[in-house]
Amino acid sequence: MRGSCPQTLKGTMEETRDGGIADGEAMEPEGQKGSVEKRPEAREKWANKTEFLLSMAGEIIGLGNVWRFPYLCYKNGGGVFFIPYFIFLFFCGIPIFFLETALGQYTSEGGITAWRKICPMFEGVGVASQVIVIYLNIYYIVVLAWALFYLFNSFWSTLPWTSCDNYWNTVNCHNISVTYTGLHRPDTDWSFLYNETDKHDNYSMSFQNESEWPPFKVISPEQDYWFHRMLRVANSGGLGTVNADLAMCLLLAWVICYFCIFKGVKTTGKVWRDAGTQVFFSYAVCQGVLTALSSYNKYNNDCYKDCIALCILNSSTSIFAGFVVFSILGFMAHQLGLPMEDLASSGPGLAFIAYPRALSLLPGPQFWSVLFFFMVLLLGLDSQFVCVESLATALTDLFPGVLRKRRELLVLLIAVICFLLGLPFITKGGFHLFTVMDTYGPSGTNLLFIACFETIVVAWVYGANRFYDNIEDMIGYAPFPVLKYCWLFITPLICAATLLYNLLGSKSVSSADEFVPDWSYNLAPLLTVIPMVCIPIFLFISLGRGRDIITPSSDLKQLRPNSPRLTLFNRVIIKPQRSRHIQEDGEEKANKEHTSGV
Template sequence: MTEETAGGGPVGDSGPDKGAPARGKWASKTEFLLSMAGEIIGLGNVWRFPYLCFKNGGGIFLVPYFVFLFFCGVPIFFLETALGQYTSEGAVTAWRKICPMLEGVGIASLVIVIYLNIYYIVVLAWAIFYLINSFQSPLPWSTCDNWWNTELCHGRLSIFANPDIFHPESNWSFLSNITSAEYFYNGTYINVTDPFSIRSPEEEFWINRVLRMSDDMSLGKVHWDLALCLLLAWIICYFCIWKGIKSTGKVVYFTATFPYVMLIILFFRGMTLPGAVEGVKYYLQPDFSKITDPGVWLDAGTQVFFSYAVCQGVLTALGSYNKYNNNCYRDCLALCCLNSATSIFAGFVVFSVLGFMAYDQGVSIHEVIASGPGLAFIAYPKALSLLPGSTFWAVLFFLMILLLGLDSQFVCVESLATAITDLFPRQLRKPGRREILVLVIAVVCFLLGLPLVSEGGIVLFQLVDSYGASGISLLFIACFETIGIAWVYGADRFYYNIEDMIGYLPFPVLKYCWLFITPTICWLTMQYDLSKGGHFVVYDFVPGFWATILGSLLIITPLIFIPIFMLVPLCRNPKNMTTPSSDLRQARAHKPVLTLCSKVIFKAQGQPNNSVDKRNEKMMIEEPIGV
């Protein structure tokens, strides 16, 4: 293995990659860190974590959150990153090299990444649509005199933005006497419970202008303005990654850092607004009774798994481009701290503005709170429209949403391209082949995403969002990953591999997390989730039967590959179905692969491979520890 890029560089000298151009490496550690940060820090930090914190007891939610983070999130995050760095392979071939019978784990992750590549970019299309409309004054979602508005639309002037209009002796109650929950959009996607309730202009813009749902919720009639926004999002994504990590590593310098600039600007603007302090109090005020609610723990675990992008193969792909001796242990700890700190900080940004919105409307903050697209495309735009200079703040906000989602999207596409390239290295590592591969991925995913921007696309979007990369799927994969590394490959052997890479053994608790704690927590959480009774989404206009069938298929499709690929090596070569590839460097091959309390559980399974050791001696000299 060399540091040359795949395009015309040296060829691999052993194993299945023999005769194929060698894989590339990150040009610097900064590019790796920014790419990882861009993937794990995304829209979920802004529109999901603050709402979950508010919903599940305020500050007390941080207790289950950090329990899941320390005992599930960090161990799996580090495991996947170290696996990629150790094997220098994408998600599928990394597991094949570690343990042939676990190749299905990589395939399952690959299917989930395909789901993400198809539906996640639709959010970017919405963001582009809103960004384009943000340059109008007044903002098109702030008034009720547009062609998409109905008689049910009810607008309101802002006291803060128009202080001269509101005098103490004036009676403007007819503009603000609607204080029921139906007036303020409080759902995640759409509100279909009462089609005759009063609606805000922001809600009507979202439902009647952006989504444009028809009575039959047809998937065949595509909204071509949204389709063009989706195409633009794919064009931007393609040119960010078409050259592989050579282009990805440069783009993330902007896409991963600029959202922080905008978050800081929005934070200081939000905290100077009236009512901001009350909003922050609602965000953090602890409700100790929530700590015993299993649903709170389930929400915490789900947030950790989604926020840290584990069990999707993305971390393995990004780690695979590291130098062998990169200190991935230190990198992972730093990235985990950054991710959680960003989530907590984003809560201040969101709730300071929602507190102002509640203050300006004269209602409780419970009536303006929202999560998901409901926060990004209804609640927050409403708050921005109440500010002086609303156009400027709207442009700033939707540009931040676009960049937050963009780097997560193109890293997902990068991981998919990496996995496919590593499956067919001789064919796809040749000059010019990668550009074609990424183009094919972009075109196919764009075409598959068109139904999501149709009249009934929001229903399909929510089903894929809820069950494509569902908590059940991720928890199931996490169990197999940790059990596979700890009990099949051997926790001690993997520890020695990490020591060989970074120069020292990681914190011992990680080993016992992989062995016992992480799979146990994941299994119990999954069982509780299943015990809730198959909570598939049912709409008035979608038969529950079809929602259940589609949701079940989305969950089962990736997971079915795990048992299938266990049977393949069992039929072909059962004696070697757990034997790692001889290409992998084993610095302590003479030591037991697993010990517990100084007792040998599994003995050593082989002696050092001299050819591999000699090949890696030069690599270790060129890549000193601590790089």
């Protein structure tokens, strides 16, 4: 679970940054200083650094590490997947992770208003990221409902996914676990792996070498339980009815989530696309959540070192989880005499098949299953907390006077709406919908598109030099210079090239295409387009307003306001830009000097 919550700011003149005062007070007219009720409540801050680090770790280290990474790794060639993964990690994931974290800490704003403050014309970048968060709020918590379902069924005297003798099992279910007793002995006879009799048809499966296969598709009881008991996947072409038990699990997940956060933060092809998706998904970039969390930091927090430590921890967790899953899959493939492709074909449900299989082999499997699925629940809840928090923060920062005092109602409204929108995902055809949302919602296409704009806006519009000065002012030193060139060239070029290949390539193949009907793919263009159109829409709205569309907010502190915004090889690329209030103050001062001279 995350740490305790940041303290509410006290006093009407508490400093929020060097040389600044609390939000909403810098430009307050003299006659309104006593009207406290007319001002929005002061913004909260983390009580200490530990709370921020635990919250960030809880967001980025989640189900994506134990569920998505192993599946994508196997899907794209195993070890070769690490090549694009680490390229995206070092040249895209880490630079954008630090960019969003520093942006939130510098502006003390959520995922939308932070972009409005540094460049009003590109407020749509923040809006697009919140659309991604809405997607996640709707479908990500469904995985928690699955975890709760498995958790409750872990209390059976015999784990239900270890047997083929249940009403939901199909004729292809094949269980070898009954012969496990004593396999650790040196004199154990392993011939049963190559000579088994099917319990349904009494058909002898004698495959003396690995090239011979049974005449039907063998599936493990874990796979059978996943598809035909928990998901109850229907191939009728429609969604079907809601699974009542899963609906109750989904409701319970939302109830837990709400009561934990309602008080606020104080309580070269598809291999490359999938690598980018995993890095961006696991590191929670282009979603506004990093900006929201870091916006509660104190101005002088060293977010640079925080980001490095969190990135190392996150990727290490993903790689470790990958080794665990593949060691289990290799063991299962050897047991059943099946290729790895058949065992890994379950896609997002891979962790719900491989891990339960491993746990069933341990002494006292019920105990270990309860611990494991409780861990999965905690991992997912942390990420879900932050997704809801990011959306609530973005909305309260947009309308602070109205929503900051009604935060509990806002979070409740978000929870209720997202619960209702999540019900189609737990119908008999809901896994089809889940697969399409997972592939095309917070997908590589959307995240790559947003990432391109984030780096371009910060580096080329706001100015990489100016942003570096802001960071230096916050943490006391300039970060590694390579980051500047990543923001300027490397990151947008890699993201744009991968995005272009993705758009020009063939239709994406889902992990569960054999189960996904054609109708569900009709939603794919809509899921992809909605976040992307937010950026041009708000750009044209800003152009219609006409004035100060690229001028940063007047309350943002600038370390060197007269320095160029961007220099390359000692040449000025973008000249200095002074905020409007600085220009007006300078003009007022010049007028006073001229008047006094007269």
